[in-house]
Amino acid sequence: PQPTSYPQPPTSNEVSVTTMDTTSHNFTWQSWEFGGDCGSSSLYDVAIIDENNIWAVGEIYLRDSLGNCDPNAYNAVHWDGTKWELKRIPIYLGSGFPFYPVIKSIFAFSENNIWFEAGIHWDGISFKQVPFNIQWNGNVNKLWGSSSSDLYAVGNNGNIAHWDGRKWTKIESGTTLNINDIWGDYNQKTGEWEILAVSGNILHGWQHERDILSIKNKAVVKIYSEGVQWPLSGVWFKPSKKYYVVGSGIYQNQFLGNKWSGEPLDITSYFTRIIRANDINDVLVVGAFGEVLHFNGYSWKSFMNQTYMYGTFYSVDIKGNLVVAVGYNSRQAVIIKGKR
Numbered sequence: 001p002q003p004t005s006y007p008q009p010p011t012s013n014e015v016s017v018t019t020m021d022t023t024s025h026n027f028t029w030q031s032w033e034f035g036g037d038c039g040s041s042s043l044y045d046v047a048i049i050d051e052n053n054i055w056a057v058g059e060i061y062l063r064d065s066l067g068n069c070d071p072n073a074y075n076a077v078h079w080d081g082t083k084w085e086l087k088r089i090p091i092y093l094g095s096g097f098p099f100y101p102v103i104k105s106i107f108a109f110s111e112n113n114i115w116f117e118a119g120i121h122w123d124g125i126s127f128k129q130v131p132f133n134i135q136w137n138g139n140v141n142k143l144w145g146s147s148s149s150d151l152y153a154v155g156n157n158g159n160i161a162h163w164d165g166r167k168w169t170k171i172e173s174g175t176t177l178n179i180n181d182i183w184g185d186y187n188q189k190t191g192e193w194e195i196l197a198v199s200g201n202i203l204h205g206w207q208h209e210r211d212i213l214s215i216k217n218k219a220v221v222k223i224y225s226e227g228v229q230w231p232l233s234g235v236w237f238k239p240s241k242k243y244y245v246v247g248s249g250i251y252q253n254q255f256l257g258n259k260w261s262g263e264p265l266d267i268t269s270y271f272t273r274i275i276r277a278n279d280i281n282d283v284l285v286v287g288a289f290g291e292v293l294h295f296n297g298y299s300w301k302s303f304m305n306q307t308y309m310y311g312t313f314y315s316v317d318i319k320g321n322l323v324v325a326v327g328y329n330s331r332q333a334v335i336i337k338g339k340r
Contacts, residue, residue, distance in 0.1 A: 026340055027340050029337070030339075032084055032334070032336075033335075034086070035060045036331040038061040039069070041061050042314070043335065045105050045314070047106045049111045054324055055076060055077075056335055059075060059333075074088055084335070101117070102139065105140045107143035107151070109145070112125075115143055118130070121148075136155060136161065141181070146184065150163075156178040156179070160172075160220065162218060169218070174220050177210070177231070179197050182196070182235070183196055184196070187239035189239070194239045198213070199211045202271075210247070212235070223256055227261060227262065228260045232246070233247040233272065241254070245260070245275075246285055247272060250285060270288040272288075280297070281297025289309065290308045291304055292313070311327055313325040314326060314328075
């Protein structure tokens with residue numbers, strides 16, 4: 001099994017690695033917690049539309065009006081610029097009655113075009129149910145798309161699916177490992193979209209049980225992954241400039257096909273869950289025990305002395321000078337918001 005990191009007194013590290021145009025490390029953090037006395041609550045994914053419109057998804061259990069623990073979770077929470085509002089987003093089964101599933105993934109194209117899991121779409125007015133009528137066990141771990149007619153979903157047991165605006169189609173991934181994250185970006189040099197996904201059975205996998213997958217024309221190819229250790233949880237890149245994968249370590253590459261390097265990115269002993277960025281000089285990584293790392297183009301900085309907790313951040317989004325990370329702290333769902 002993978003090595004386990006245990007809580008240590010929080011420290012704040014800065015590691016210098018390269019020189020380019022820099023962004024600021026100067027974030028101010030706020031945090032909110034939800035639930036906790038009616039079972040364990042957690043948030044799994046987040047999408048920033050703008051500073052007055054942020055969505056997070058997961059499962060938050062609260063007491064009802066009579067003081068009893070409500071078995072129906074709130075599966076989303078929305079920020080309107082001043083407060084967080086808990087939401088129940090329904091799906092309807094054959095019975096016609098609403099069901100409020102745990103939601104683990106969200107992807108927003110705009111304020112009026114947001115996908116939740118793979119079966120719920122927000123059009124700015126209402127939540128529409130989209131048939132997800134393919135064989136798929138469990139939740140959708142992450143979503144990514146170039147448009148609402150070119151959307152990908154990834155999940156456990158090697159599941160990948162594509163939405164073309166009319167229907168979902170299963171894609172053969174070539175792996176049975178859990179696929180934990182997907183990211184894509186337009187390659188200006190080739191004139192094509194590059195799409196990468198990463199896999200591994202987190203906390204249960206072995207050292208070389210991980211894949212980096214390239215998706216093109218609904219075909220999947222495994223990418224050279226020498227240098228990477230242990231299951232992978234997150235991926236982000238700018239084509240032909242910088243590629244990152246994270247998990248038990250942070251690994252980088254300038255060109256796919258090269259050996260991956262984990263140095264000098266060995267700046268945390270904690271498992272890193274996901275990586276997102278504005279650009280290659282404004283990168284965020286979050287993970288276990290409240291680890292938050294920022295790369296500003298010159299140095300990496302840890303904010304553990306401000307964000308440390310007995311839990312994990314599962315996801316992060318960054319837009320301009322705003323960062324939002326979500327996860328759990330002990331038995332409570334947690335959100336932190338960083339403003340620069």
